Amino acid sequence: MSVTAQLSLLDHHCHGLLRGDPTDDEFRLLATESDQLAPDGLETLDSPLGLAIRKICAPLLDLPRHVSIPLYLDRRAELGSAEVDRRLMHVSGTGRLLVDTGSQMVPLSSPAEMTSAVGIPADEIVRLETVAETLAPLVGAEAFPETLTAALADAAGSAVGWKSIIAYRYGLDLEAEPPGRPEVVAAAGRWMAEAESAGRYRISDPVLLQFLIWAAIPFGKPIQFHVGYGDSDVQLFRADPSRATRFFTATIGSGASFTLLHNYPFVREAAILSQVFPHVYCDVGVVTHYLGPSASTAVRQVLEIAPFNKVLYSSDAHALSEHYLISAQGWRRGMDRLLDEWIADDWLTAAEAERIAGNIASGNAHRLYRLPDRP
């Protein structure tokens, strides 16, 4: 049986599609969390994700299954990204996108452009660090706290949630109290002085990174945390979500909710926090594509202990429509196999399995982000 076959996915955390056509090596670098190609001229995509691209995506580009990566890239270039994106996104069965617009290391389409290019309604998630980094060159340290809050208020008009990448910049050792205004102003002063001389406003001070989160809380919208696996900036052991336990205790009743993204290899920790704290949610995005044939492992882990109304679907797709499609299918495959086993062992009825899968596919996120129904 295929419990998830008919389900439209609400992808609550993803990035835009790449503008334009990547070169072969640009594609390879977008299909790994490394910022380097494989050593010694080896194939970067000799990997679980590479297998998934050759199995799942190749036939949709009119190629045989298991075609080599170079032939896949030739055909992809021939078709062009726009056509590839239309084909793959359509098959993914994604019905709605919440797009984190904060990452622009490569040029990515905006939510509106996504909708127009691939026909999927898209809302915006605003990255807190990007707001601060954009604003900093224009204000002094003294005005930073209030100006930042005003900028968030402005963004809150259209954004459905926030994203924090403090796990990359510092780790998840979040304090249980917001930093005081003088502390924030002093940290902002140090940051701005350094940034001016460096010519780059990259925020990494833990006081400022935590201030951004506390500044976003009063808006009552979900705040997404990057957790665990990511590029070489992440020190995994510091990106363990249980380091934020005291912060979660302190923010019960604040009106804000927190969604723990990815979580690999801390999926069990994230699932536990989602049980223990009423305002904490989790997903296993990004590894649903990077694990290729093994994606089911992560899908199963999160359902070991998390309440079913606290688990969300995301792809964390970035730039490549391959990410969207492979994550969607990885999640469907993992859910179907797990729920089929549970049904076979009589843990639940088929109707209950459909209810749970539907809530994870879209219902839980729809409620959490208070999304209006589509017209």
Added chain:
Amino acid sequence: MSVTAQLSLLDHHCHGLLRGDPTDDEFRLLATESDQLAPDGLETLDSPLGLAIRKICAPLLDLPRHVSIPLYLDRRAELGSAEVDRRLMHVSGTGRLLVDTGSQMVPLSSPAEMTSAVGIPADEIVRLETVAETLAPLVGAEAFPETLTAALADAAGSAVGWKSIIAYRYGLDLEAEPPGRPEVVAAAGRWMAEAESAGRYRISDPVLLQFLIWAAIPFGKPIQFHVGYGDSDVQLFRADPSRATRFFTATIGSGASFTLLHNYPFVREAAILSQVFPHVYCDVGVVTHYLGPSASTAVRQVLEIAPFNKVLYSSDAHALSEHYLISAQGWRRGMDRLLDEWIADDWLTAAEAERIAGNIASGNAHRLYRLPDRP
């Protein structure tokens, strides 16, 4: 084949059953490690444990499998806890209980009351922190070390072991040496002064928490450590049992043994420690019920590397007889499937599988706690 079907379980770590009948929401809060109900009026028991209650317990309350949680709670209230407890405990196949009497956040039955209510012999495990917190208002700091030791000596007359919840209060960063007397007295003085003004004797100073453990060691009885998953007080990364490695090295040959409880998500760490240290044992209690359909995952993990004579059975059941029954069945199911696979792959004979399962079910704990045979 069902290797474990005939085995009577020695549950070496559990709590008492609830006195009286819970309201529906009291039941829900006893069936999660959260201290909050699910947000937005959602069902708290829309969870793996909820599935297990509906599958395993409902039929024993004369209900159809998969009945909804509200209907389950109605019927439970109708029957009353006493009847429900008798029915579920009987089916669990538990033959002996070691009851941690230290947790009294809700009123729980004593070991003697357990025996009289459900007919299962029960011994006591004394919680070190509870002894200290009970005694502190009655003595000064200067007399604290000796008075505490005398209180333990008194308790040791009937208790078969000790329990430490230092993982909740501080973490498992245990020193390799006991704190000195002056250090303990000073810490006790600070604690008592604060407790008197706060009106609550909750021990959390790491010097005192470690003193309690070192004070218990000379009695030569097993000392249970809470490890990993628990309520919102636990910061998981600090409840990693490998943080106590130097302490375990220092206490080889002390005559004391240590049992690592629960261990999720540090099951592999606990199993490794149980191999490396002759006086360290482990179990996967509590998640045998909270993981519901996935309980086998934890049962398998602990048997990846732990010696078979160092693994114990516990439920960590607390207040609800559902915990007892679902944990017992989760452990049996996990063991049966694993051992059936091992037998099918000819890793061992059926007789050897029965020997191993029997030791984990009760033999190892019987020897470790030096329990007298029942009359």
Added chain:
Amino acid sequence: MSVTAQLSLLDHHCHGLLRGDPTDDEFRLLATESDQLAPDGLETLDSPLGLAIRKICAPLLDLPRHVSIPLYLDRRAELGSAEVDRRLMHVSGTGRLLVDTGSQMVPLSSPAEMTSAVGIPADEIVRLETVAETLAPLVGAEAFPETLTAALADAAGSAVGWKSIIAYRYGLDLEAEPPGRPEVVAAAGRWMAEAESAGRYRISDPVLLQFLIWAAIPFGKPIQFHVGYGDSDVQLFRADPSRATRFFTATIGSGASFTLLHNYPFVREAAILSQVFPHVYCDVGVVTHYLGPSASTAVRQVLEIAPFNKVLYSSDAHALSEHYLISAQGWRRGMDRLLDEWIADDWLTAAEAERIAGNIASGNAHRLYRLPDRP
């Protein structure tokens, strides 16, 4: 199908075989990471590895499967280690050994002796700490840095790589910069003074341990790191390879490569680092034998996310030919089952599975260690 049946293994991390015949209890202590026998007269080999010895090795010693450990040890003593080693090593299908010669807690054969005893070509991996500890009594602190570098240059003539056990001695919190010469000389001075009075040159200062690694980097040979599970010296949480993230970032382009050994229970962390860093490789040696029936678990975990050209085979066998054989079979079994599933689910062709398995069995290590082809 058996993808790996015909593959000859290049074991890139192992130790020598025991010289002479062990007593029964010496054998037991070599078959656990504990340095103590089981308590209370229990059987130390009542363990997953014990099951594997009784299933896999007993028949090769002309015994029935599942024979008891005492009978196995009797027969082993009767045959003698030399004959047992020839039998078991032959069946393991190991074609080449890279032998870490740094551990001599028991007398082990040298690479040349291994070749002559069991007919397998063997190269040497030089342990950095052993070089330093051997050299220290002969030089003063002031000359230590240059003398150490000269000793490494000398060793580099024949060694194909280096081994660091900083995970045991300190942990994997590696700095992103080498320590300065004055800092090294000062630390060497403190070490030598203490060592002279203690009569034992055991290096444990983090400055010195890190200096050794940085001193080895310019030789451009792979540097092996012990990671995770080991004996009671290891504090697991400090042996998490993600603690070395900043070090890996700093050494991209240095010409050196790093191989993360064992990695249990941090297999996912190691696999992630192998994806993110072009000069980081990983394996799951040691647990391929200690996990016995469950070895496949570790083999599967590493292939969840690591690129297939970054995964190596090792046994970490030490002293006992049982380790070699059981690890080899554990790896083959795990790979065969995983790849058979992937082929059945059409993730890849049988030919591609053979290519991947062949690279992990030997191709990746052959290239990484720049081994000459055998004559």
